[in-house]
Amino acid sequence: MARGARKKSQSITIETVARLAGVSAMTVSNVLNNSKPVREATREAVMRAVAELNYTPNLAAKSLASADTTRIGLLISRDEFSFISSVLGGAVEATTATGAQLLLQRLDVQTPAAILAAVDSLVASGAHAIVLPGLYAGLILSAIKDDRVPVPVVAASPGKALEGVTSVRIDDEEAAREMTAYLIGLGHRRLGFLRAVPTHLIHHSRYDGFVRALADAGLPLDHSLVITSALSFDGGMEAAAAFLDRDDRPTAIFASNDDTASAIVAMAHKRGIRVPEDLSVAGFDDSPLAKRMWPRLTTVRQPIAEIARRATELAVALARSGANGTETAPQCLEHQIVARETTARPASTCRRPPDCQVDID
Known part of the structure; x- marks a missing residue:
């Protein structure tokens, strides 16, 4: 299976990527x-084509074809294209520099068995370390801790700290609390929350931040x-319809990512609801x-490409050091609340903004 996967990947050329990306x-x-x-x-467009074709960018570089080349495996998904595009950009920058x-x-298919099979395929293809974005590390955490993954693993934006796994992330719970507090500070009292599926660690962390802010207020x-x-x-879009079909719909909705937030805005436009x-x-x-849709989206800024x-740099370092996958100190980067045009005070309220750092972008 691994040999077949490698053959398929190698049959994709840079010209194939170019044609798909236009x-x-x-x-x-x-x-x-x-x-x-x-x-x-x-x-x-290029990164989306790379993801769609499962293209391995650096295979064509002869300088990287030697036996001592460090190879880093990266899992990507069809969903969350905006997120994955930024992940790919950051990973390519790191491997190019190193x-x-x-x-x-x-x-x-985002199941533990499918993730482990994909990791095994990457290892069989020569990966010396693996970068797992989003929920993947959390879903196979027990396998990683039991040393069933034979190479170092680094989690990128896992949603919370993972014992035994090196990670780079933000404080998702605090970020969600601050965004909810910002909406409450604008005067909203009836808030909807679009929660991630239970398999994702942010199902808990971002929801917990939302609940904390309500309790604080x-x-x-x-x-x-x-x-x-x-x-x-x-x-x-499905969640948006459920929110907006209510007679007592919320005055503000906080979504767990930008893709679902943009869908809520689109559905509101379709229903004649002004944002x-x-x-x-x-x-x-x-x-x-977030910056390209209209109105531009108020959101939590996590530096996805930097994460x-x-x-990826940590994965390279672990691979080259011969580490056996033991955890190194986690890196927690700063987040920001970025206020744009999709949020405002309810018409009948007049309250001051909350006590948290907000950037107007």
Whole structure:
């Protein structure tokens, strides 16, 4: 199976990526090697094509083909394209700077068995360390702690600290608390929360931050205004319909990522609900999508590309040091609340903003 997967990956060329992205092969090379500046939209198109084709960017580089090349495996998924695009950018930057090779494995089913099979495939293909973005490390945490993964593992944005696993992340719970406090400070008292699926660690951390902020403000938790959804645009559209079809719909909705937040804004437009006049919407990640949609999205900024870059650098260092996968000190980066055009005070309120750091971008 691993040999077949490798053959499939190697049959994809830089020209194949260029055709799918609608750019030249030179542009693809510039993006992957960070050799020349390109437009953000072009970079996203290239990275999306890389993910779709499961292309291994550095295989064509002869200088990386030697037996002593450090190879870093990275799992990616079809969902959360905005998030994965930034992860790919950070990982490519790190491997390019360190002279390592990046091996990609696309994951279509997010179960522990599927993740372990994908990790095994990467190891069979020569990966000396693995970077697991998002929920993957949490789903196979027991396997990692039991040394069933034979190479070092680094988690990028896992949602919370993972005992026994090196990670690079932000404080998701505190970030969610601050965003909820910001919405409450604007005067919102009826808040909806779009919660990640239970398999994801942020199902707990971001929800816990939301609940803490309500409690701090003396507001009750209305469980009917908490809807669980896949972190995809389609999942967000379904959740948005459930929120907005209510006669007593919330005045503000906080979504667990930007893709689902953008879906809520889209559904509000479809229903003739004005954003932010009739409904405030906030997301999480500050992906490139947040600045491109209209109105521009208020969101929690976590430096996804920087997290992925540092996680990949740690993976390279662990692989080259011969570490057996033992945990190193976790890195927790700063987050920011970024206020844009999708949030405003409810029409009948006049309250001062909350006591937390907010950037207007």
